[in-house]
Amino acid sequence: MAHDLIARFRRHDRTALARxxxxxxxxxxxxxxxxxxxxxxxxxxxxxxxxGSGGVGKSSLVGRLLETIRQDGKTVAVLACxxxxxxxxxxxxxxxxRMGSSIYDGLFIRSLxxxxxxxxxxxxxxxxxxxxxxxxxxxxxxxxxxxxxxxxAVQQAAEVVVLLVQxxxxxxxxxxxxxxLEIADVVxxxxxxxxxxxxxxxxxxxxxxxxxxxxxxxxxxxxxxxEGVPELWxxxxxxxxxxxxxxxxxxLLFDRxxxxxxxxxxxxxxxxxxxxxxIVANWQEGRLAESAAVDALLNTxxxxxxx
Amino acid sequence: MSHxxxxxxxxxxxxxxxxxxxxVARALRDxxxxxxxxxxxxxxxxxxxxxxxxxxxxxxxxxxxxxxMTLVPRVLQLLRDASLEHVGVMVGGIIPEADIPKLREMGxxxxxxxGTPLDEIVGFLREPRQVxxxx
Ligand SMILES: Nc1nc2c(ncn2[C@@H]2O[C@H](COP(=O)(O)OP(=O)(O)OP(=O)(O)O)[C@@H](O)[C@H]2O)c(=O)[nH]1
Ligand SMILES: [Mg+2]
Numbered sequence: 155m156a157h158d159l160i161a162r163f164r165r166h167d168r169t170a171l172a173r174x175x176x177x178x179x180x181x182x183x184x185x186x187x188x189x190x191x192x193x194x195x196x197x198x199x200x201x202x203x204x205x206g207s208g209g210v211g212k213s214s215l216v217g218r219l220l221e222t223i224r225q226d227g228k229t230v231a232v233l234a235c236x237x238x239x240x241x242x243x244x245x246x247x248x249x250x251x252r253m254g255s256s257i258y259d260g261l262f263i264r265s266l267x268x269x270x271x272x273x274x275x276x277x278x279x280x281x282x283x284x285x286x287x288x289x290x291x292x293x294x295x296x297x298x299x300x301x302x303x304x305x306x307a308v309q310q311a312a313e314v315v316v317l318l319v320q321x322x323x324x325x326x327x328x329x330x331x332x333x334x335l336e337i338a339d340v341v342x343x344x345x346x347x348x349x350x351x352x353x354x355x356x357x358x359x360x361x362x363x364x365x366x367x368x369x370x371x372x373x374x375x376x377x378x379x380x381e382g383v384p385e386l387w388x389x390x391x392x393x394x395x396x397x398x399x400x401x402x403x404x405x406l407l408f409d410r411x412x413x414x415x416x417x418x419x420x421x422x423x424x425x426x427x428x429x430x431x432x433i434v435a436n437w438q439e440g441r442l443a444e445s446a447a448v449d450a451l452l453n454t455x456x457x458x459x460x461x
Numbered sequence: 462m463s464h465x466x467x468x469x470x471x472x473x474x475x476x477x478x479x480x481x482x483x484x485v486a487r488a489l490r491d492x493x494x495x496x497x498x499x500x501x502x503x504x505x506x507x508x509x510x511x512x513x514x515x516x517x518x519x520x521x522x523x524x525x526x527x528x529x530m531t532l533v534p535r536v537l538q539l540l541r542d543a544s545l546e547h548v549g550v551m552v553g554g555i556i557p558e559a560d561i562p563k564l565r566e567m568g569x570x571x572x573x574x575x576g577t578p579l580d581e582i583v584g585f586l587r588e589p590r591q592v593x594x595x596x
Contacts, residue, residue: 169544172516180464262514267465267495
């Protein structure tokens with residue numbers, strides 16, 4: 155069954171992909187899956203987090219962006235991390251299903267439960283991204299509200315963080331947002347069709363000049379009219395991966411440590427390695443606490459450099 | 462360990478009334494389920510595509526337009542074509558009494574008429590699943 159899932163996944167069976175996304179998002183694992191995820195994917199997708207407060211237009215803009223990306227001939231997976239709305243997915247899809255099926259062949263849209271809450275999808279996001287990479291997606295867009303801890307984890311797993319803001323009525327930028335600006339690699343003033351957008355662009359630039367050393371693009375766009383969306387996509391592509399290596403996945407790196415350790419331990423166990431068998435037996439029979447068993451296993455792995 | 466049940470709620474057909482389905486969506490979410498609502502005016506193809514990508518265990522179809530005897534079989538057929546016969550299908554909306562057995566025959570697990578208490582829908586989804594449709 156598990157083996158079959160992986161085989162089907164490798165043949166680009168979408169049902170298998172969907173199932174594996176569920177399993178990985180729940181933190182489940184099994185040896186065939188771990189083995190596949192431990193391989194390096196042939197290609198790494200561009201991973202973009204789209205974040206911003208409720209109602210700013212994240213889903214609408216993601217919808218526009220994925221049209222542009224598909225027209226560009228690239229495949230794209232969308233992960234909507236939506237803690238609140240039971241209507242997740244709807245805003246992204248809108249009436250796009252009428253655009254014709256060629257768009258969908260390279261498109262996968264998935265809503266995930268709360269990033270911070272029960273289920274803690276964010277914990278499993280690095281593995282989820284590896285899974286999507288193995289399937290061959292060229293772009294991954296992640297929508298998060300951008301407030302809680304889970305959102306920060308999502309942003310850390312992404313290569314590029316796009317922060318959406320909208321035109322504000324008053325003179326002052328209302329956002330408690332000076333802080334949140336710092337996580338952004340790109341700021342988009344969405345709802346650019348509304349009055350005040352140009353002023354908001356200027357205000358954001360002003361704040362960034364005060365706060366930031368590195369240049370952060372401030373773009374104006376409208377998910378309603380589509381204006382500015384191709385420019386945004388061009389900009390997202392132009393960001394060289396080198397711009398973001400520091401946030402590019404320390405957590406993914408740590409994840410690899412865990413995966414690699416698990417893989418090697420399992421391999422030694424299956425080869426009936428004496429040291430590993432002894433530790434396991436001691437743990438099973440209660441002579442060794444779990445944490446001590448883990449330490450002992452890690453030490454054993456060190457003395458078997460190429461298990 | 463149990464996980465939140467994943468259910469797609471969808472309106473197929475041309476009517477634009479989504480109050481009812483949104484009320485059901487909220488109730489199911491409040492009951493701890495993961496509800497995916499892909500929007501209005503969906504084609505059967507789009508619904509099935511969403512069910513597939515979302516790895517849903519259930520599909521709730523809302524129909525008010527009177528086209529249930531054509532749309533429901535179409536959706537069921539597409540589910541089978543996509544090897545999704547394990548997905549349970551329930552139907553809500555204004556369905557004439559006489560059509561209910563026919564829909565059940567086709568493989569619909571349950572038909573809920575207008576005004577069904579929300580608790581009843583939640584309770585139904587919490588029951589252990591027996592059979593999938595199709596065969
Ligand atoms: N005028 C205008 N309205 C927009 C634009 N983008 C989004 N909206 C509207 O803003 C509202 C919220 O849009 P969403 O895309 O659902 O926003 P969101 O940020 O995903 O919202 P949450 O997921 O609830 O946080 C909707 O009514 C949209 O139609 C835009 O560019 N211009
Ligand atoms: Mg949204």
